[in-house]
Amino acid sequence: MTPVISNDEVLHVARLARLALREDEIEPMARELSAVLEHIARIGELDLDDVEPTSHVVEVTGALRADEPRPSLPRDVVLSQAPAVSDGGFLVPSPQA
Amino acid sequence: MSSGALELSAVAAAAAIRDGSLSAGELFDAYRERAGADRAAGEQGLNCFTWVADERPAQAPAGGPLAGLPLAVKDLFCTEGVPSQSGSRILEGYLPPYTATAVARLLDAGASLLAKTNQDEFAMGSSNENSGYGPVRNPWDRARVPGGSSGGSAAAVAAGLAPWALGTDTGGSIRQPAALCGIVGLKPTYGAVSRYGMIAFASSLDQAGPLTRDVADAALAFAQMVGRDACDATSLEFPHAITAPSAERLDGVRIGVPDELTGDGIEAGVRACFEAALARAEELGAQVQTVRLAHAPHALSAYYVLAPAEASSNLARFDGVRYGLRAEAQELLEMYTSTRHDGFGAEVRRRIMLGTYALSSGYYDAYYGRAQRVRTKVAGDFREAFAEVDFILTPTAPTVAFALGEKTGDPLAMYLNDYCTVPMSLAGIPAISIPCGLSAGLPVGLQIAGPAFSENRLLDAAHAFEHALEFDGSGARV
Secondary structure, three states: OOOOOOHHHHHHHHHHOOOOOOHHHHHHHHHHHHHHHHHHHHHHHOOOOOOOOOOOOOOOOOOOOOOOOOOOOOHHHHHOOOOOEEOOEEOOOOOOO | OOHHHHHOOHHHHHHHHHOOOOOHHHHHHHHHHHHHHHHHHHHHOOOOEEEEOOOOOOOOOOOOOOOOOEEEEEOOEOEOOEOOOOOOHHHOOOOOOOOOHHHHHHHHOOOEEEEEEOOOHHHOOOOOOOOOOOOOOEOOEOOEOOOOOOHHHHHHHHHOOOOEEEEEEOOOOOHHHHHHHOOEEEEOOOOOEOOOOEOOOOOOOOEEEEEEOOHHHHHHHHHHHEOOEOOEOOOOOOOOOOOOOOOOOOOOOEEEEEHHHOOOOOOHHHHHHHHHHHHHHHHOOOEEEEEOOOOHHHHHHHHHHHHHHHHHHHHHHOOOOOOOOOOOOOOHHHHHHHHHHHHOOHHHHHHHHHHHHHHOOOOOHHHHHHHHHHHHHHHHHHHHHOOOOOEEEEEOOOOOOOEOOOOOOOHHHHHHHHOOOHHHHHHOOOEEEEEEEEEOOEEEEEEEEOOOOOHHHHHHHHHHHHHHHOOOOHHHOO
16 A cells, blocks of 8 residues: 655655654654554544634633743753753854854 | 551551651651662563652651652653653753642642652653653563553552652543553543643643542542642633542442443453443442443544644754753754654654644644544533533553553554543543453453543542442552
């Protein structure tokens, strides 16, 4: 059977997800996702035209709170978990090598 | 301290501490020793824990409703200064700067942090085999899985390595491991407990709840966790106080049994235990009738679109910049993609891919949009059913605990474990799993679901079942 999702589509989605895949991981990913998507496709059989979507079951509207300033976490506490820091900020590789 | 103290329920242990016949500090040490031994044994033991306290809390809080009782907490709850890794190598060694509200409330009520428990990575799994820290074993049979994703919490409580534990449930992650390990697991109404400080999987579904030896313990823990939290805008003030369950009878209670969740796919031994529980319900005075949940068979499909979609967004934060693992790279984009490849396990990568695909241009309406509409139908089915009945009963899981490795090669077969628990998650309603018997020597769970905020009635009904069924959990004790 033709897989629902091709190897090229897998690579496209992996780029969107900022996820590297090794060469030997692409085809198994396509196969596994296709099997799940085939099962999921059964919801295509339902007549849902007049049904409203549900994104959340709790109907909270206008969950407002007083806009009062509070101290943030101390900078050194936040930076303590970072893989690399410099000058009081997070250090990352250059966007351009 | 007598060794019998470790056999006490949390309610009984708290009472003994309060009347002075049991020392909270000594109880903590005894559990710490047991949990520490399991931790030291690694995968040669049950592998329930990712961290165990190395000493008593400086000020053992013997006061408060929880009287200093030791508490095991699923790894994904942030605990200040204590490793919180959500079962993932991408967060190895992460020490959060704050504590999750659900945990903080239990500690404020007098609980003492005993240990963090092993889990499927980012709570994605039904067998605990997706943990970055090795699988957990089922204390009833060590060649079998404990269920997941709160597998470490369930196995620890069943084995007597902790008096009780905190877990989370997105599509069944409290109820299914509770069923497979022969203990009680409560998934509360969505919004009843704050999600603040829970490392997020699927935010519209994630909910914290207790895994306990009995129903009264579940009520005691839940009573201390509920309520509005300014840090979680979806949390709600629970409409009434949580009371200790006491019912022994089910007179006048209307019980609905949906064919859709009790038919094909439920193995014979599980079905036999379930039918025996229904017969017992009638003896206790309940009326049992069939109800229709027409869209429940589609709930699993909708769930495996919605939950991965939310996960793909929530897990975007793990990029090697602010915390956790960073892969060596010369250039930023390569750093992101390599960090995420190396840090996430196979199942998490699969779900991120599935969710990103479902949200991507051209597929959004066919998958995500439709799944949201199925969710509306599933919730509507429950609303209609609860006009006729007080509770809906199903088996918690279609099978008893399966062998380690049996389903790891087939993601879809693994997902089918959640068939009976996912519909309630989509509807946001509370459900509890209690042990209702053994099939071939392994525990079977009974799931009882009620309308939103019906926890007091739900716990009462579960209490009546528990006392009538007289399940013996001693087969799992270490």
